[in-house]
Amino acid sequence: MAGVFHAVIPAGGSGTRLWPLSRAAHPKFLHALTGTERTLIQATVDRLVTLAPPERIHVVTGGAHAASVARQLPAVPEENIVVEPGPRDSAPAIGLAAALIARRDPDAIMGSFAADHLIADPAAFVDVVRVAIDAAADDYLVTVGITPTEAATGYGYIRHGAPLRAPGSLAVSEFKEKPSADVARSYVESGEYVWNAGMFVWRVSALLAEIERQLPVLHAGLTRIAAAWDQPDRDAVLADVWPELPKISIDHGVMEGAAARGRVATVPGAFGWNDVGDWDTLGEILPADADGNVLVSGGTLLASDTKGAIVVAGSGRTIAILGMRDVVVVDTADAVLVCPRDRAQQVKSIVDELKSRGATGLC
Numbered sequence: 001m002a003g004v005f006h007a008v009i010p011a012g013g014s015g016t017r018l019w020p021l022s023r024a025a026h027p028k029f030l031h032a033l034t035g036t037e038r039t040l041i042q043a044t045v046d047r048l049v050t051l052a053p054p055e056r057i058h059v060v061t062g063g064a065h066a067a068s069v070a071r072q073l074p075a076v077p078e079e080n081i082v083v084e085p086g087p088r089d090s091a092p093a094i095g096l097a098a099a100l101i102a103r104r105d106p107d108a109i110m111g112s113f114a115a116d117h118l119i120a121d122p123a124a125f126v127d128v129v130r131v132a133i134d135a136a137a138d139d140y141l142v143t144v145g146i147t148p149t150e151a152a153t154g155y156g157y158i159r160h161g162a163p164l165r166a167p168g169s170l171a172v173s174e175f176k177e178k179p180s181a182d183v184a185r186s187y188v189e190s191g192e193y194v195w196n197a198g199m200f201v202w203r204v205s206a207l208l209a210e211i212e213r214q215l216p217v218l219h220a221g222l223t224r225i226a227a228a229w230d231q232p233d234r235d236a237v238l239a240d241v242w243p244e245l246p247k248i249s250i251d252h253g254v255m256e257g258a259a260a261r262g263r264v265a266t267v268p269g270a271f272g273w274n275d276v277g278d279w280d281t282l283g284e285i286l287p288a289d290a291d292g293n294v295l296v297s298g299g300t301l302l303a304s305d306t307k308g309a310i311v312v313a314g315s316g317r318t319i320a321i322l323g324m325r326d327v328v329v330v331d332t333a334d335a336v337l338v339c340p341r342d343r344a345q346q347v348k349s350i351v352d353e354l355k356s357r358g359a360t361g362l363c
Contacts, residue, residue: 003109003203004056005133007048008097011041011061011069011115012087014363016351017278017344020335021314024363029115030068032297033276035286040276041115042072047122048113051129058101059115060084060093085242090198091253092245095211095218099226102204109136111201112250118285120272128168128269132201135169140265141210141258142201143172145194147270151184154277156196156251159187160266172264175256194268196251197275206263207254214257221245279328280344283310293321299331308341335362 015028022028029040038046041059048057054075060082061069070081082100084093094112101108111129119125132142145158156178160170175196179187187193212219221241228237246253258264274285288294292308295301299313301321308326311319315331328344330337337347354362 003107003133003137004105005052006056006058006101006105006108006110006204007052008094008101008110008112009041009044009048009057009059009115010090010093010097010112011059011065012084012093013116015116015276016348016363018276018282019330019347019351020332020337020362021312021330025064026068027065027116028276030065030072033282033286034118039072040118041069043119044113044115044117045073045076047119047125048111050122050126051111051133055080058082058097060097061115062087085238088242088245088247090250091211091215091248092218092222092242094200094250095207095222096225098204098207098211099222100229102208103226103229106205108204109133109201110204110207111199113199114275116276117197117199118272118274118276120274120285122271124269124271125273128267128271129201131166131168132265132267134166135164135265135267136201136203136206138165139203139206139263140164140169141206141255141263142169143194143255143264143266144197144199144201145266145268146197146273147268148188148193148195149270151181151188152195153178153181153184157184157187157193158196158266159193160268161192164265166265166267169265169267171262172259172266174259175251194266195273197273198251200250200255210254210258210263215246215248215253217244218246218248218253278344278347279310279312279330280341283308283328283341310341 014024015022018028032039034043058080066083135142157176159173161173162171228234283294286294293303294310296312299316300318301311304322306321306324310328312330313319315333326341328339
């Protein structure tokens with residue numbers, strides 16, 4: 001393993017399709033949606049400690065979530081919880097982590113893994129990341145690609161080509177946006193594509209060089225912030241620089257351009273990945289009873305003549321369901337959601353409506 005490995009966990013977003021459990025002030029990565037008592041971010045750290053000890057695990061999150069993250073991750077040093085002043089998308093967040101790691105170890109290899117993903121086979125995940133670390137030692141920007149299990153239209157795709165030096169790694173020729181059903185089917189049938197899960201591994205120096213090449217304003221800002229990080233004026237520099245940084249994703253801002261130059265690799269993996277995008281998806285992952293009913297957390301479910309229900313008893317109350325099929329019921333202290341599973345993707349529209357009514361406390 002060339003270069004010391006650091007794991008970075010970007011922890012942002014509000015998970016609006018998992019409303020009313022997931023809110024802006026307490027987003028999905030802080031909830032136990034894994035089938036155990038561990039929250040999504042705790043489960044993320046659990047599988048990463050095999051690759052990096054807690055002192056080399058870093059979390060980038062917003063000020064509203066920093067205290068909760070620290071409480072849930074007591075083994076991660078406080079100084080490794082990086083608070084971004086406001087959301088600027090993934091390129092500034094991940095770039096800042098890289099710049100801060102580079103101050104201490106310019107030759108370090110860094111992996112970026114979202115706080116809110118589910119992995120069914122952590123051991124297989126670790127094996128794939130080890131291959132990605134090996135490929136990153138050759139100064140490639142590496143994506144951990146997901147071997148498609150279906151012609152999904154909700155994910156971006158990555159087209160790969162020839163094998164590279166690191167066994168199991170492949171050259172990347174291009175990134176593709178979320179396709180239509182017919183195009184997705186052709187991608188999967190070709191065997192030349194993996195899903196883009198937003199998991200990356202690279203040498204910090206290689207990433208920062210690519211940011212400087214493609215996003216020089218971002219690079220200059222990150223350099224200035226990193227230089228002030230241990231200085232008394234850090235907060236002032238952050239307040240001055242951060243709002244002016246380009247708001248752009250790492251995929252569009254860096255990876256697509258780097259792929260066009262032949263500097264991106266991928267390591268396909270099959271380890272039971274899911275991004276927990278909505279209640280229906282979660283219901284497909286978690287253990288169900290003989291009738292396909294899933295109780296996500298807390299409370300008690302009484303299901304009579306009911307099949308395929310997903311129930312979240314967030315308030316701890318007993319939920320009784322009679323004669324229902326494929327329904328979602330989410331009960332919290334101040335809001336209840338009931339909808340068919342096949343409309344779970346539309347829950348975000350309820351959050352949008354609440355915001356338009358000024359009911360931000362419920363969002």
